Amino acid sequence: MFRPRSVAVVGASRGVSATGSVKLGTAALEHLVAHGFPGRIYPVNPKEPELMGLPCYARLREIPDDVDLALLLVPAEACVDAVRECAAKRIKAAIVFSSGFAEAGDVALQAALVRTAREGGVRLCGPNTAGVVDVAGRLVCSISMVCALNPFREGPIAFITQSGALGGSMLGRGMEQGVGFSHWVSTGNEADLDAADYIEYLLPDDRVKVFALFLEGLRDVPRFLDICRKAARARKPIVVYKTGRSEVGRETARSHTGALAGSDQMFTALCGQFGLVRVDDLADLFPTALAFAWTVGKLPRGPRLGVISASGGVCGVAADECALAGLDIPELTEVGKARIRAFVPAFASVRNPIDVTGQIRSSATGYQDAVRTVLGEDYIDAVLLLVTMAAEPRASFYGREISGLARDAMKPVFVVWTGPVSLASEGFPMFRENRVPMFLSVRTAVNAMKALVDYAASLDRLEATP
């Protein structure tokens, strides 16, 4: 499914439907071709002799060569036969875009689809999926309008979602904001393969450094836990946003415990016990995933943060957010303070959070030395750098110097950029290029740092368990 040498598009078409919208069969074929799939493509449609310059076949069995993967874009009722034809043609995997199965109430049709697939040795993605993408392989099997972004931005995140439309939206928004992906899978109805299967499959892939999940429900909890343990051992974090917060406890409960126990509580428990990272804000999913991808090799030993900025104001914001999140900002020791005083203007505050003041600009190395000193204090587990109003060339100074500091540090360094990005056109991209976790929101940065601390603690406990 992920590394096919050839793809058949069953139900490929041209043009638009009667209502003027692009037909799904058209979209799937166009996207596959436009994103430059390097293998062989076989459109299948008895009504067309050719599509997009490619010879079009009336039936799968007429394709002279072997086919590795089939995309199914025919109506739901026709899918069972289509899967049978895939089996006859020895196609090992099919991505079923068609809707009208269990999600529309037709459980029987979906069961028939799965039965036919299992009997024929065909693995299914979907049905009712928005598609599967392998970015480096230029495999874009998707009907989502997000495919208009071309090429897709490559990066360390394998994004797996149980919602097709939301998944495509988030993917596009993420890429627009500079987030890169290795894969995207919209799992659809999970009639055959489910989220756990895709994670398990992608775990050994070197291009995948972190998983980002959008989940609505879990089918098989013990299997999912097994995958979580494997991911923890492989040091590939799973960052997840899950809906269902508003579910209430069971009404049939006779005990207080039963009344308080909702499945969302259990999911939170699962995350803490098995090393998953749960985010509360959808907008935090990708920034957190990126931060984890780049700091999984230098996890913090505790919750003690060194906070540095050239603005007293934003130091106050950071202090508040850390208090809310449960991170400590420990007082510097007298020795530590004395060390930092050597590098900052005389009137700077050397309390943590450390306000090095705007005057730090007058020193070529004062900022770097101050940061390095804080990183060296043994009661500091991680550092948060808050950059306020920096235009070029100062922005590039920060981009360069902070990237160097973060790279050399043995502890995680997160950066918050509070000013306009448009005035930092050269400096701002340096963070991503150098894999420095960068955030546009203090709260997101602080929550991600807390998540990193909790993740480190979870891994510790998991490893201690026989």
Added chain:
Amino acid sequence: MTALAVDIIAEAVARGEPQLSEGDAKAFLRSWSVPTARERLVADADAARRAAADLGYPVVLKGCAPGILHKTERGLVEMDIRDAAGVTAAFDRLMERMGPGGAVLVQELVRGARELAAGLVRDPQYGPCVMFGLGGIFAEALADVTFRLAPFDQREAQAMIREIRGARVLGAIRGMPAVDLDALVDVLVALARIGIACPAIREIDINPLIVRGATPVAVDALIVLEPQSRPQGRR
């Protein structure tokens, strides 16, 4: 599981009871080394007075029978009884309110400002899950609780305890000693083990788990059984 624990459950299941009586629930928990209030089950006023004298005043008297839930709301808890006359009066009131078939639990009065809650629930997807948090009459209103999936070890129980919003209550505050966290961990780990070992148990409530000095003590307990597929008649 001890033989006693097995018997308690087996007998209740055989009688088709939906839950254990408070006395049986506490006996079951004691067999798993969960500390409980000292108490005696009595069927007459004489025995009640003797039990009170043995346990030491003041005592609490409670109506005890398998079908009883919500004792407080039904007037089946007589608090702070200080002498033999009080025991007699309380005993008589309880027997009248319960009707035939009831017994009375005479219990030491456990004092402690801190009331915690611990429990077990069997989730259809997640399996047995243990709960810990702030307890007392406001437990559901506060909902300051955390959960863990069974099985889990002591380190995980320690992490769970630290997670409640009211975790500071467990420290040395307002002149009270810090709660014995090892003892608390033992209760939670025991609940996890019970969840795995006793599929006949559906839910457990230990509320309140009163901290007396530094020690958590189960003052009330509810153990709900899984419904049986073939209902058994009462004997």
